[in-house]
Structure formats: C-alpha cells, structure tokens
C-alpha cells in the first residue's frame with residue numbers, strides 16, 4: 001500500500017486519535033463477536049509501546065444522531081480491556097473539554113470515546129464536528145477498514161484536519177484484497193446476503209461484471225424475487241430498487257443465481273412457527289428469513305466449482321437457530337471448496353466463527369460493505385483521504 005503508515009509516524013508524547021471499527025454484535029450488554037476488536041490490537045499496542053497517548057473512536061449500530069443507551073460503547077470498553085490487558089477509560093462523550101482532560105491524565109492505557117453516531121455531524125461529515133473531534137489531538141490514524149467506505153467525520157473530516165496515517169489492519173486488509181480479488185482465479189463466485197439491502201443493492205452492478213456467478217440470499221434476494229413478479233409476503237424489500245433489479249436480472253441472467261426455496265415465519269423470533277416453501281409460494285404476511293435446503297444444494301454446486309470466492313452477508317437470520325441452516329450450508333460449502341475464500345462483514349464473520357469454520361477460510365475481512373466496494377474497484381473515501389508516503 002502506498003499510503004503513509006502508522007509505522008512512519010513519530011509517536012512519543014503525541015496525542016493520537018484512532019478511528020477503529022468496533023461496530024460489533026452486542027447482546028444483553030455483552031459483545032458476542034470480538035473479531036473487530038482483536039484485529040485492531042496491533043495498532044493500539046504499537047502506539048502505546050511508543051509512548052503515544054491514545055484515544056479510540058468508533059460508531060456502533062445506527063443510532064439517529066443523538067445519545068441512545070442501546071448503542072453505548074460500554075460493552076465494547078469491557079471487552080477491549082480484557083483483550084488489551086491495559087486499563088480502558090470509557091468517556092460518555094466524543095468531543096469537548098472532557099476529552100482534553102482525559103488526555104492530560106498520566107498513566108498507561110487507552111481512552112475509548114462514545115459512539116460517534118450519537119452526534120448528527122458524524123454521518124454528514126459536518127466541518128464543525130470534524131474540527132471538534134480533531135482539536136485535542138496531534139495525529140490521526142485510521143484502522144477502521146470496515147467503515148472506510150463511509151465519508152463521515154471520523155473517517156474523512158478528521159483526516160483532513162490532522163496529520164494522518166493508515167493503521168496495520170487497514171493496510172493488511174487492502175494488501176490482501178488487492179492480491180486476491182483484483183485479478184481472481186476463475187471461476188470467481190460472489191455470494192451476497194445480509195440485511196443492508198439498500199446499501200448493497202446499489203453497488204452490485206459492478207460485481208456482476210467482475211464475478212462469474214453471483215449467488216444472492218439473505219434479505220437481499222426478496223427485492224429480486226418481487227421484481228420477478230413473485231409475492232414475497234412481509235419479507236424485507238427495497239421498492240425503490242425494483243426497476244434496477246429487473247434490469248440486472250435481464251442483463252446478467254446467466255450469472256445471477258437466486259433462491260428456489262426459502263424458510264418463512266410470521267415473526268422474526270426464537271420459537272416462531274416456520275415453513276419451508278418454494279419462492280412462488282410465500283404466504284401473505286409471512287417473512288422470508290433464510291434460504292431453503294434446495295437453494296443450499298444449488299448454491300453449493302456453484303461454490304464447489306469456484307477457484308475464488310467472495311462472501312458478504314449471512315443467508316438468513318443466523319442469530320436465531322431456526323434461520324441459521326442456510327448460512328451454515330453455504331459456510332460448509334465454502335470451507336470444503338478448496339477455493340481462495342474471502343469472507344467479509346461484521347455479521348458474516350460472526351456467523352463463520354460461531355460455526356467454528358474461521359480457520360477454513362483464506363481471509364476473514366473485518367469489512368462487509370467496505371470489501372464489497374473495494375472488490376468492485378471503487379475508491380474508499382476513508383483510504384483516499386489519507387496522504388501517500390512522503391506527502392504532507
């Protein structure tokens with residue numbers, strides 16, 4: 001990578017703001033998958049070992065620009081402290097005099113700032129908010145690969161206001177994805193699922209050009225099924241995208257593979273009554289929450305032919321056992337394929353780890369949307385803004 005690295009910085013005595021992606025799954029006040037925290041540790045330790053004063057900032061979930069206790073970083077602080085083995089001082093704010101005071105306190109350890117999305121200026125990349133974030137610091141390091149596709153205040157605005165560099169995780173992710181996915185061994189099979197339908201449908205056009213096959217499951221597939229004229233009940237659908245979905249299906253009919261059966265339920269809950277139905281038979285009022293067994297077989301056949309696999313987004317609501325079998329079937333097929341495999345995304349990685357198949361993948365990427373956009377050859381705003389080696 002040709003960006004300035006954290007390795008190139010003079011760090012002793014410096015106050016450093018580090019953007020991490022600690023947008024991790026949390027249940028009942030506990031972090032259920034700590035991959036993103038563990039992967040940021042090398043950068044944090046490097047900074048501490050060289051005498052920097054470190055404050056970390058991340059978003060968590062999608063709160064609406066104001067404090068919301070459901071998305072507090074408190075559970076993350078507890079897990080980070082266990083993993084880092086150093087004190088973590090969690091603040092309830094991300095800007096202001098409290099941050100300045102905390103940075104003046106002596107002793108080792110790190111500061112964890114509150115959720116950046118508790119401020120409306122974050123997602124708008126508001127200049128005033130970015131200036132307030134930058135004010136107490138000497139340097140900025142971006143190690144948040146998973147958020148690098150967002151042009152927000154903590155990923156872009158602060159980088160424009162402080163001497164900036166890439167962290168080790170950001171470097172490692174870009175180097176790996178460059179090597180494997182920009183010139184993939186073929187057949188190259190992409191698998192897409194998950195819940196961020198509007199975000200990800202908007203960027204798959206290029207993926208259909210790059211990949212030999214695109215297998216679509218998760219909440220994603222219902223927009224395509226509806227665009228085909230099928231009834232999808234109460235499944236998640238992006239109505240604004242139906243025309244585009246129809247066009248993509250016409251242009252890429254041979255490459256786009258959709259489910260043939262799905263698991264449906266009336267409620268997205270543990271213990272809900274479920275049915276497995278063909279995609280033409282989704283009952284009104286029922287939601288598609290997983291791909292069905294015939295779809296797993298179909299996807300499996302494509303996966304076993306692949307030499308390179310890129311997978312982002314679970315095939316169903318894997319957090320609930322009744323809707324986890326599609327994701328499990330796909331994960332097992334990827335593990336058995338012998339292909340070079342990249343699995344990306346906070347939730348996809350959590351699913352693969354839950355199944356104990358992490359070591360069977362070639363690369364576990366901490367970014368879903370970010371890796372998807374990178375694979376397509378898009379420039380990631382959080383990377384583009386960082387200076388090159390030797391630049392100011």
Ligand SMILES: Nc1ncnc2c1ncn2[C@@H]1O[C@H](COP(=O)(O)OP(=O)(O)O)[C@@H](O)[C@H]1O
Pocket residue numbers: 193194195196217218219220236288289290312313314315316317318319344345346347348349367368369
């Ligand atoms: N059919 C579906 N309906 C609703 N939610 C779904 C469906 N399939 C998968 N999901 C949800 O998608 C979420 C993950 O989506 P996303 O964030 O896009 O993936 P990743 O973090 O891997 O990039 C999971 O929490 C899962 O429960």
Ligand SMILES: O=C(OP(=O)(O)O)[C@H](O)COP(=O)(O)O
Pocket residue numbers: 021023061062146147150196344345346347366367368369370
């Ligand atoms: O979890 C993330 O992306 P992912 O779900 O695609 O892995 C990132 O933290 C970005 O979060 P966002 O999609 O709310 O901006």
Ligand SMILES: [Mg+2]
Pocket residue numbers: 345346347348368
């Ligand atoms: Mg996610």
